[in-house]
Amino acid sequence: AQSVTQLGSHVSVSEGALVLLRCNYSSSVPPYLFWYVQYPNQGLQLLLKYTTGATLVKGINGFEAEFKKSETSFHLTKPSAHMSDAAEYFCAVIRGSGNTPLVFGKGTRLSVIA
């Protein structure tokens, strides 16, 4: 069964510092991988996704992630953190092959310190 593991339930960075949120996946089929963001008191919105093709994926708000098959990883990065990036971030993988529901990681809360 497909699954994702997010390393670190809480990450704290200074404003302007690099953001690195870690996600490792387990999948018996070529994975489709996603990062979602949840701002306080809101639903989730898609940051970026990897399906096929280029392994470095760019998303909204300056975030990007790189699919590394050899490391079974899909870490999320942003070169310079902004206060508005404070939120909870979820990595997810498609449940099976085809257009199936997502399996989410447990989430990483990002705090940005001024």
Place this chain on the structure above:
Amino acid sequence: DADVTQTPRNRITKTGKRIMLECSQTKGHDRMYWYRQDPGLGLRLIYYSFDVKDINKGEISDGYSVSRQAQAKFSLSLESAIPNQTALYFCATSVNLAGENYNEQFFGPGTRLTVL
């Protein structure tokens, strides 16, 4: 107006009560989902529906039931609420496009349910 709406946004109820959470969407999507979110556990799938006649259990369906009244409406019921069903509940939608292996899920704002 929001594309995916959930009612109520907040609900406090007592153990043993029947509760219905409603989800409506104006996106014209055929697929709808119910998730619950608990601190430290992420989002877990309760039920999903790929069209009006298709209902599927997710990983934590026990104690819940659903109804797909129309393409745009998907309701989640707790027949006899218990305290460990206290959580944040999200509805989501997606569309099945021919030739696409994945289409983005769009989430509602959530319903915060407290069972005393």
